[in-house]
Amino acid sequence: MNFDGRKYVIITFMLLVGVIYTVRIFYMQVIDDTWTLRAQEIAEKRQEITPPRGVMFDRKGRKIVSNRTYYNLMICENDIKHLDTAAFAKLIGWTKPEIRNRIYQIKKGEGTYTNPQNGKVTSNYQSIRKYPFIKELTLEEISKIAPHLEDFKGFTEQVTSMRNYPFASGANILGYLSEATREEIQQDRFYKPGNNIGRSGLERFYEKELRGIKGIKYIVTSAMNNAIESYADGKYDTMARQAPPLRLGMDMVIQAYGEKLMRNKKGCIVAIEPSTGEILSMVSAPSFDPNLLVGRRNISLNYPKLATDPNMPLFPRPLQAEYPPGSIFKLVQALIALQEGVITPESAFPCDKSVVGCHPGHNARNVAEGVQYSCNPYFYAVTRRIIQQKVKKGLYADAEYGLNKWFDYMQSFGLGKSLEADVSGQRPGVIPNAAYYDKWYGHHRWAFSTIRSISIGQGEVKLTPLQMANIAAIIANKGWFYTPHFVRSIGKKGALPPYRVKHRTKVNPMHFAPVIEGMRRVVNEGGGTARSARLDNIIICGKTGTVQNPHGEDHSVFIAFAPMDHPKIAIAVFVENSGFGGTWAAPIASLMIEKYLTKKIKDKAKEKRILDAKLSNIKELPQAIIAPVQE
Amino acid sequence: MRKNDSIIAQLDWPLFITFIVLLAFGVSTVYSVAYNPEHPNIFSFEEKYGKQMMWLGVALFLGLIVFLIDSDIYRKFAFPIYGFTLVLLVIVLFMPAINGAHAWIGVAGMGIQPAEFSKIATGLLLAKYISELSVKQQTISNVVGASMILLVPMALILKQPDAGTFVVFTSFLFVMYREGLTFDPIILSVINSFPGIKMKQTWVGSHFIPILFVAVILSVVTLLLSNVEINLFFFKASGYMGVIVTLIILALVAYLFVRQFGSKRDHSRAGVIILIGLILGSALSFSVGASFSSLAPHQKVRIELFLGLKEDPNGEDYNRNRAMAAVGSGGLTGKGYNKASVSSVESNHVPESETDFIFCPYAEEWGFIGVAVLISLYMFMLLRIIKIAERQRAAFNRIYAYCVAMILFYHFAINIGMDIGLAPVIGIPLPFFSYGGSSMMSFSVMMFILLKLDSQRKDVLR
Structure with a gap:
């Protein structure tokens, strides 16, 4: 028998695969942008840079609310090599159990993820990521620790800023900041976990005026979440901008x-x-x-x-x-x-x-x-x-x-x-x-x-x-x-519009x-x-x-x-x-x-x-x- | 020797050039994906591209040797070569497992994968075995004999385990099909064992391999679409109904094609075949789709995960999701050479992006235009090999050429298919592209043997 005709069956298969693949890839690359978006999600990280909050001056031009640089001591478990726990404990003034406890807390604090398909429970904690080990250290505190961090691989310092009130007064007016809650983060996409939000007083009322504009840096990241390079040479990056200062009528x-x-x-x-x-x-x-x-x-x-406190100092x-x-x-x-x-x-x-x-x-x-x-x-x-x-x-x-x-x-x-x-x-x-x-x-x-x-x-x-x-x-x-x-x-604008309206009482002068x-x-x-x-x-x-x-x-x-x-x-x-x-x-x-x-x-x-x-x-x-x- | 008998004069230059171009594309992609600014030289042997260049050199050197040796030895020594690789496939099972598979034999700090070379050996022996059969080929013993040549290495490879190469071995079934060695005798003997039935051949039996192939593809496509809601002109339907509609359209086109170009005798025969094919295909698609829809959700998920159809971007489907993102983000013109943001080795979002998933960085960097060029090159190469196969005087040469074509086709179809969600994720290299000494050497040697055999085709008397 002659089976030469069968080559056409094979050729048909080959061409069919070639055509189907070409059409499919054309669809994926040129028509459908789902995968482009997914790629951005995977590889391009938006790094948000939170500017220092706007400062406040009183009526005499005294700076009454300012920002001060603080330092977080970060831990990255993967980078830790032969940690001398005793020496490290001595450096930061903790005990060894306290250090172990803190690491346990960090891991637990990240929560877990349950895979809906197979019910596998995995921790959100990633040993390759940096987590704050001690938050909000002052310059004096970090300057005692930082020079020795070389000996403790896996621990690094990170700069952050917090409020400073040069006058120990006006707490009821100025209010205070604390970390945004999950509800607040859901309501306003400005906030990310760990961001501060005005909790009372002026800090709360003028939250939008004080928080400034976040800078956004697009970076190409690896699966390990390491920054590799800035995306498109920083073409789409924006600078963080601190809010203009508030000038208060208060003395x-x-x-x-x-x-x-x-x-x-x-x-x-x-x-x-x-x-x-x-x-x-x-x-x-x-x-x-x-x-x-x-x-x-x-x-x-x-x-x-x-x-x-029974005298209710927080009660305004x-x-x-x-x-x-x-x-x-x-x-x-x-x-x-x-x-x-x-x-x-x-x-x-x-x-x-x-x-x-x-x-x-x-x-x-x-x-x-x-x-x-x-x-x-x-x-x-x-x-x-x-x-x-x-x-x-x-x-x-x-x-x-x-x-x-x-x-x-x-x-x-x-x-x-x-x-x-x-x-x-x-x-x-x-x-x-x-x-x-x-x-x-x-x-x-x-x-x-x-x-x-x-x-x-x-x-x-x-x-x-x-x-x-x-x-x-x-x-x-x-x-x-x-x-x-x-x-x-x-800033350069006056008071909010409602405070520029003269109200007259019904009583003649x-x-x-x-x-x-x-x-x-x-x-x-x-x-x-x-x-x-x-x-x-x-x-x-x-x-x-x-x-x-x-x-x-x-x-x-x-x-x-x-x-x-x-x-x-x-x-x-x-x-x-x-x-x-x-x-x-x-x-x-x-x-x-x-x-x-x-x-x-x-x-x-x-x-x-x-x-x-x-x-x-x-x-x-x-x-x-x-x-x-x-x- | 006459002058025009020299290897240069008789070499099939179109195939050789395509082969060299693909090798160049491959090495440049490895260089791009694994680029380390500390060692910018492509010959830096600390880096994967340096090693790949070395493997390329070794492969070209082996090619030179193949060109110098008389091609007759492959036919003569097909069995010892086959036996040698079988021995290696047995030895490899006693080697320590790397990534859960006993696939590597360490030689002086370097590893080789005997499974890669067993493809050549099996192709050579299969070519020798079939070419030496008598005219009356279609006997059960012949079919079983040819099958045994495949099954022994397949069993050893499955033991490693190496599912990818195992699947690639089924490509030899197409070679057998082309040579008329099908499972028809086995099917016939079963049918004829019933009293009163005497059949000489069955259409299904003699075309069993392609029909099986189509059935598998049809089932997978049906499953792919079964969770999709589509709009068919007037009514909404499950995705697999679209498959049936497509089949009907394809059948009509095929019938019109036959009416236009076929002889009168073909009309009725082709019509019957197309109608039966349509009915069988629709029934298959319908039954697969309907039974899949009726499964409980957790069973569905299992099948979907098994087939790699399930979207679970961070879990089971991590690799495919990232690979597809890398390919899909390439756009029309790509991100530019050395600009892959998802699939570079450094970013490591796509695992194995320099080996099994090397199509991802290529597609990401060169975009659709690059992909179209690549697919065209492969298509040209495959069709050229078939053209070469069909012009051989010696059956051995023809069968070997078909083996090469089918192995390359399988690697091409599965490797790229898994990056675009059309094939299950099975780790096999993309020929001439993927980083790795064994695959680089085995594919090159395979190609050089083909080129050598073809260059000496006129020396063989029928």
């Missing part, structure tokens, strides 16, 4: 002084520049050194201590503590009443102690005297005129009408709602309206007599210290305010004069409740308050602004459990004003009295491990 020296004055006390100080709404100082006492929460080591050591009192305002509230009542026309500056009300208690020895003949003496019956009468305007038929409907009108005024003062300052976690306080009381008592089942305690800032009314300070700023400005804020400029006169007398005239706040050369206008506290000693509160004619500072001081407002809050405010306006204190005795006062039993807070660097 760090005043802030530090405030924290010093509030030592061994609980409470807060909020100082605002009335003309700009910039917050000059915001003390939350007890305060702590922001360097306590820098880096993993510090956080793990100090955070639990701070969080479990100026923003979140809602206190009844006490007598300082009378200022707003007078302003509303004047605007509503239910009283005149010359209205007089007797000090009728049968309606509400008061201290003896006065009868207020006009608004200024009412403020000066802080006469409770006077403001009882004033507020009744606001609430019960006799416009609507029936006592209840009239009270409902009056209260809602009052509520609108309060809202225009930024009360009963969050002020929206540039720091997260502010509380709105409480300003009741008709609906609020309807819920308590039922519709048309309450009148002024039911809710009268609001007239002297007690009862349902609650304000945050920030709102109290803002009231002082509004009065200093005679009726308007910028929303209080910390950051006056971001002309009505402020008698109230301001009353505030002047409070500090500067005989019979005023805050004579202790008086300064020789600066006219302070203020108002004391004593907040009844059913749980213990009354709270002392004082709001003020100065100088009277061209106000440069508006301030609220709140001292918990310290009794009468004139005793503690007023002198503290006075010292703050004097320090801010004249940079020095004349009355050393007054200062000493405040510094020595132990009004609360405050536990000694830990010291920062890493001493801050002055810059």
